Amino acid sequence: MTNPVTKLPLREKLAYGCGDFASCLFWASFSNFLLLFYTDVFGITAAAAGLMFMLTRIWDGVNDPIMGIIADRTQTRWGKFRPWILWGCVPFGLMGVLLFTTPSLGMTGRLVWAYLTYNLMMMLYTAVNIPYTALLGVITPDPVERTRVSSIKFVFAFGAGLVIKMTLPYMIDGFGGAANPQRGWSLSFIVVAAVAVGFFLVTFFGTRERVAPPPEQKTSIGRDLKDLFRNGPWLILLGTTLTFILFISTRLTITAHYLKYFVGPQMVQLPWQDAPRLCEFKDLWAAFGVAGDAGSIVGVLGVGWFAARVGKKTAFLLLIAASAACNAVYFWLPAHAVGLIFAFQFLGNVAGGPLAVLLWAMYADTADYSEWKNGRRATGLVFSASTMSQKFGWAVCGLVAGSMLSATGFVPNIAQSPTVLRSLVLLMSLIPAALGALALVVACFYPLTDRRVGEIEAELRARRAREGATPA
Template sequence: MTAGNAPAIPPIRRIRTPVMLTYGFGTVAYGVKDFGFATFLLFFFNQVVGLPATQVGLAIMCALLLDAFIDPAIGFLSDRTRSRWGRRHPWMYASALPIAVGWLLLWNPPELGKEAMLAWVFVMSVIVRAAVSVYEVPSQALSPELSADYDERTRIMAYRYLFGWFGGMAMMILSYGWLLQGTADQPNGQLVRANYPGFAVAGAILMVVAILVSAIGTHREIGRLPKHESAPAPIGGHFRELLQTVRNRPFLILMGAGICYYSAQGISFALSSYLYAHVWRLEGHGFTMLGLALFAGAITAFIVAPIVARRTGKRAAAMGFMGAAVVLISLPYVLRLAGWFPDVDSPAMRPLLFAIFAVNGVCGISSTILGASMMADVVEHSEARTGRRDEGVFFAGAFFVQKCCSGLGILASGIIVDMVGFPTGAKPGMVPVATIDRLTIVFITLYAVFGLAAALLYTRFPFGKAEHLARVAALAEGGGAREGVL
């Protein structure tokens, strides 16, 4: 490693709260997008537009094939961007307009035949996902650049996930409480197609504001970010560097855990509209209270995850939180199937349900915060071996897994909905109990399998705080390159 290619290490520092607030606020955009995709995209094109659920899920899944190339390319190019605005901010600023346009078009399809409508779903999904990647991959790559401190990185990720959940929950409360209100002819406002243009406009505004606030609010940090100049290389050399980077063992472990967790989450989110409406009979005010309960879980995770990680280490904390999330999300459904949960008409049902969902949110969100924090620590582990800082590549991989598994969840959910014989345009209370029970059993089984696999993989992560700090110190002294530990 030459002096011109010497590693530049972020300072071990605590980030100022105003910077953390604006940095974290940018994930509101991803929260809005993820809520729309995970909760309503399959439901809208299946139950409202009238396309077969399996075909909608397949169209969304096919859009992910392009993401296999788009996300790593953005991460790789972001790592190698050289401008007076640094490596990340040009991408962040450029993403705002494409995200808004793609989002508006996605939820406002013209009158088309079935095949053309499926093509619309595919193309618009690609545009929205690619535009979100242009913001989210460079934005996530900022997190290990802001500070090399082991515990501060958990705090950084806690802010990101807090605002991400705030965006999703704010959109949820707006949607169920205002944007998707029912009519005299159709009390279930989610089935009223005329509601979705307003839904699209509100989401587009929230995403653009979040992106610009975050990019502008962190702009002054550009001069404090580490500088890492890489020598020009032919395209073949770039591909070899990319392969060398992604073969990092801790990275692969976290990718495996992410595949499992986000597959479980994708199925949960995609089926939530069916489960909330038909199992728990939620409507209007009930959805508002659910959103508040889930956001209370996100706030608690923001506080709890860093504290637990400092005491037990990120690896053990992530595993414990993930295992608890599996138990908690399954609990009300198992109790209902056993006849031990309060009936939907009981005044005790909703408070108990929302309390369980809130605690489950604490555990699930804490687990993802710690997984992302460990991913930030992988940057220095890789730099010690390769002499390169590849934040964009690592977080592009993590982001691709998140989006891919969300798409897999939508595809699987579409297959599940068709497999259990769930009727199109069904009104709550009109679906046979046996059909709802089949949907419930498949859901909790798949979630448990994927969730427990994620918890097991977290235990295989190979290093903790002491190893990370020693590695940062060695890199700062210029003596840590090419370490043999994988």
């Protein structure tokens, strides 16, 4: 039963979720559309963009634990993590606009601009998102409530993806049209940035931090790192996260290219239409994203019920197996099977959407495990070192996707060769499915059952009560 002291009001859960809505307006744009923007609008090659993704995300991944260490040592009247949301949200929004702005420069100048803006954007993303993510571990000490908060967080996250995929293609077309797509992208992200800043401020003003480190804990980066790498459950989750991110990001990175060049314009008749109509790339792009995020939201809304009955670990294993199977099906789907392409997008995301919910709830459990085992707590470091593995996963998939397309002869905005089309199909199907299977194998070794987490939390609650570390 949830301790009434640690039960959060719905308004605070929703305020916390607003932060992921803000972050994911941009993260959904990066993961789904950035490669397409760079190759088809900004004007650099797929290989150059893939190399930049790898280098930037490796550097960005290194920044994550640094930011976690800084956040753990921040002392303000607002807490450790919330103030970074306030300080970083406006620079974050401004840099997001510059990232999607195409300067009037030659190829070398554009490449320099791309490296500068992408690196600075990801550093600002880290400065805001690492503290925001770590806030999940201190907003309440109750593991059941954390799972509920994590579910709401990801409803907002997938909601942001839904909004971006439904509106961005049409905003770009409305602001710039075919004649000036560069203007369309830049103006669209002024709107996106303004909305993101507003939602970040809701999170800052609407949440509280309730879990503090033990009062006698001394600051020591070396000890924090030593504790982290002695945390066996966290190490297993780290490996699971890396393979899981490779699973989802390989497909996301290439989805727009798959729809534009493999599926292409299609005559589609919806059940409520009297006759087929032509669906162009922007229509497919928006509708495919909506189908995926709608499926994710359905899955996230049901994951709390499912995990409560089978446990977080078992739920993760079953769901990732189902999601990987749905991905594999794309290898056999022809371009004209639009109905099946959309159906498996929805079903795959019903299974795949809740996976991140479960992972982040389990990371919060490993922070409790470390405090229980070592008598010390470094929540920011636990979460930031975990997001580092995500960045490395995105780095690898960006390089692989860009290099694979360039090696097979990809040239933007023309009909592609059968070799390129086969590469797109593999990157949408069997390659991510194999990575999903690998993530499943690694996750099998995770040792913290829900029963064990409950025992650890009960011991910690008694310890904190004695030491006065958790304010009501």
